[in-house]
Amino acid sequence: MSGAETQAAKSFLPQRDGRYRQLNAEHHQLDHRLQELTEQPYLSTSEQLEEVTLKKRKLALKDLMEGMIRDNSTPRGPSQD
Numbered sequence: 001m002s003g004a005e006t007q008a009a010k011s012f013l014p015q016r017d018g019r020y021r022q023l024n025a026e027h028h029q030l031d032h033r034l035q036e037l038t039e040q041p042y043l044s045t046s047e048q049l050e051e052v053t054l055k056k057r058k059l060a061l062k063d064l065m066e067g068m069i070r071d072n073s074t075p076r077g078p079s080q081d
Contacts (some may be wrong), residue, residue: 010074013065020068023061030058 013020037043037051 005073009069013072025066027058027061030054
């Protein structure tokens with residue numbers, strides 16, 4: 001997969017795929033909350049647990065989105081019905 005194909009899929013998916021938009025929005029929300037936690041001088045035990053959980057969820061979302069990009073940038077051959 002070339003960089004151009006990947007970039008095209010990244011541009012195409014947010015416009016055409018509601019699921020991708022939903023995942024991307026959640027990813028940004030998690031990023032925002034993680035930024036809030038990072039700005040705090042001290043995290044309570046529950047906030048530390050929240051931070052770890054948010055990071056794992058954010059990574060899982062990124063993996064899903066990257067998979068969607070990969071699937072949409074892979075050339076498809078003729079379908080075999």
